[in-house]
Amino acid sequence: MAVLSGGTGGPRAAGSRVAVLGATGCVGRCVVAALAREGHQVLAVARRGGPAVAEHAFASVDVAAVAPGELAGLFARYGVRAVVNATGGWGTTEEEMRYAHITLVDRLLDAVSLMEDRPRLVHLGSIHEYGPVPEPLAIGEDREPGPATTYARTKLAGSELVLEATRSGRVEGLVLRPVNVCGPRTTRASFLGAVVGRLRAAGPADPVTLRVADARRDFVDVRDLADAVVLAVASRATGRAVNIGRGEATSMRELVELLAGAAGLPAGTLRIEDGPIDSKGGGWTLADIRLAGELLGWKPRVPLAEAMRATWAEPADD
Numbered sequence: 646m647a648v649l650s651g652g653t654g655g656p657r658a659a660g661s662r663v664a665v666l667g668a669t670g671c672v673g674r675c676v677v678a679a680l681a682r683e684g685h686q687v688l689a690v691a692r693r694g695g696p697a698v699a700e701h702a703f704a705s706v707d708v709a710a711v712a713p714g715e716l717a718g719l720f721a722r723y724g725v726r727a728v729v730n731a732t733g734g735w736g737t738t739e740e741e742m743r744y745a746h747i748t749l750v751d752r753l754l755d756a757v758s759l760m761e762d763r764p765r766l767v768h769l770g771s772i773h774e775y776g777p778v779p780e781p782l783a784i785g786e787d788r789e790p791g792p793a794t795t796y797a798r799t800k801l802a803g804s805e806l807v808l809e810a811t812r813s814g815r816v817e818g819l820v821l822r823p824v825n826v827c828g829p830r831t832t833r834a835s836f837l838g839a840v841v842g843r844l845r846a847a848g849p850a851d852p853v854t855l856r857v858a859d860a861r862r863d864f865v866d867v868r869d870l871a872d873a874v875v876l877a878v879a880s881r882a883t884g885r886a887v888n889i890g891r892g893e894a895t896s897m898r899e900l901v902e903l904l905a906g907a908a909g910l911p912a913g914t915l916r917i918e919d920g921p922i923d924s925k926g927g928g929w930t931l932a933d934i935r936l937a938g939e940l941l942g943w944k945p946r947v948p949l950a951e952a953m954r955a956t957w958a959e960p961a962d963d
Contacts, residue, residue, distance in 0.1 A: 663878060664688040664725045664764070666708055666753070667732035669695045671830045671961060672769065672867055676731050677701060679871035680878070688723045708732065709748045713755035720756065720764060727765040727878045728757065735834035739795045746799035750806050758815040766818040767877045770804035772863070772888060773797040774822060777927035780861070781894075785933040786822075786886050793927070804886065811884040819877050821870075824890035824932050827900075828866035828952045829959035837864075840901060841960050844908050853910075856920040857901055860928035861894040866947035866955070876941040890932030891945045903953040 663680050667673040668689035674697040677687050681701070689698035692707050704719055720728065730753060734745025750768070757763055775784050776791035792798040804820045811818040831838040840855060847853045873889045898917055905915045937943045947955075 661726040661878075662686045662688065662724045663727045663729060664690055664720055664723070665729045665731055666690045667730070668698050668701075668703075669693060670731065670733060671832050672733065672826060672870060673729075673731040674698070674830065675828075675867045675871040676729055676874045679868070679875045680729075683875055685875075685878075688720075688725060690719075709744050709752055711752065713752055713759055716752070716756035717759040721760055721762075725764045727767065728753070729874055729878065730766065730768045731874070733769070734799075735796075735832065739799070742795055742799040743802075746803040747806070750803040754806060754810045754816060758810070763816060765878065765883075766807065766816050767874055768804060768807045768818060768820050769874070770820050770822045770886065771797065771800040772822050772824045772890065772930060772932055774801035774804060778929060778931075780929040781931070782929075783892075783931045783933040784888060786888055786936055808884060808886065817883050819880065819882055819884070820886040821873060821877060822886055822888050822932075823870050823873075824863040824865050824888075824930055826867050826870060827864045827956050828868055828947065829955045830961045831867070831956050833961050836897075837900065837904065837956055838961055840904060841957060844905070844910070844957075845960065850911055850914060852914050852916065854916040854918060855901060856918045857897045858928065859897075859919050861896050862928075862930040863890040863892070863894055863932045864900065864949065864952070865890050865945055866952040868955075869945045869947050872946075873937060873941060873943045876943050880941055882940040885936075885940070887937050887940060888932040888934055889937055889943070890930075890934050891949070892932060892934045893949075894929065894931040895949060900949075900953065903950055904957055907950075907954040907957040 663685045665677050668677050669691040687701045689701045689703045694703050736742045774790050776793045792801050807818040810816045
């Protein structure tokens with residue numbers, strides 16, 4: 646059962662009403678803030694609330710479990726004109742990832758298609774849906790997906806559900822495929838979030854040894870991603886997948902060194918070893934982001950060094 650509560654802040658700004666699913670996560674909370682800055686009224690949807698959504702209307706909902714009619718009724722009562730699916734699952738089993746990436750999307754599409762006045766849907770997929778790509782190839786939206794992990798396969802299945810529903814006229818949908826995310830409150834389930842946890846757990850002068858993959862990957866600050874979502878909500882673009890990234894492949898060693906610098910670690914306390922680590926994608930990731938500029942008028946603005954400072958300064962509370 647959805648539990649709807651009003652925000653505790655002042656009068657809402659004028660603008661369209663947007664529901665953000667996964668509103669308390671790393672990406673979702675940034676999307677909520679970015680939409681509010683642009684004058685949108687936000688309905689924050691998540692299983693649990695928190696300070697990040699205290700000033701907005703909030704509905705406690707497990708979208709993958711709720712009946713589509715109930716979810717459609719919630720959207721209709723609030724007058725939702727757009728829905729952003731910023732949910733994400735970092736489960737360890739195929740069942741968990743299918744629930745988070747496929748069952749949830751299927752339930753959401755059923756709900757939206759039931760509505761008389763159907764809201765626009767912006768769905769966040771993943772660059773990993775394309776699968777491993779050889780260096781130095783940039784990943785364009787015309788590349789045939791070939792996911793190689795359970796995470797990537799289930800994310801692709803969810804994105805394809807949105808695109809197929811759009812082609813059939815059930816919804817008006819757009820898929821964004823972001824690269825690896827960094828910046829404020831980066832989840833501890835990610836590599837960078839785990840590094841932050843390791844460094845914060847160590848004493849100020851304790852030596853820390855980190856194993857870092859010999860890889861180069863594209864990273865985007867979550868605030869830049871949130872800006873892309875806001876533009877996608879307002880866009881007329883539909884039925885497409887659009888890559889969101891910096892358009893740069895950075896070595897994992899350089900990222901860790903930037904993070905260590907942001908942490909102010911004394912010289913010699915960090916030791917970096919090369920070695921294989923678990924990853925949701927391949928060793929090389931570089932997004933071709935030209936379509937995002939053409940369709941959405943978007944480009945990344947946060948420098949990587951600033952993103953690493955924010956990653957350190959505002960750790961995740963998950």
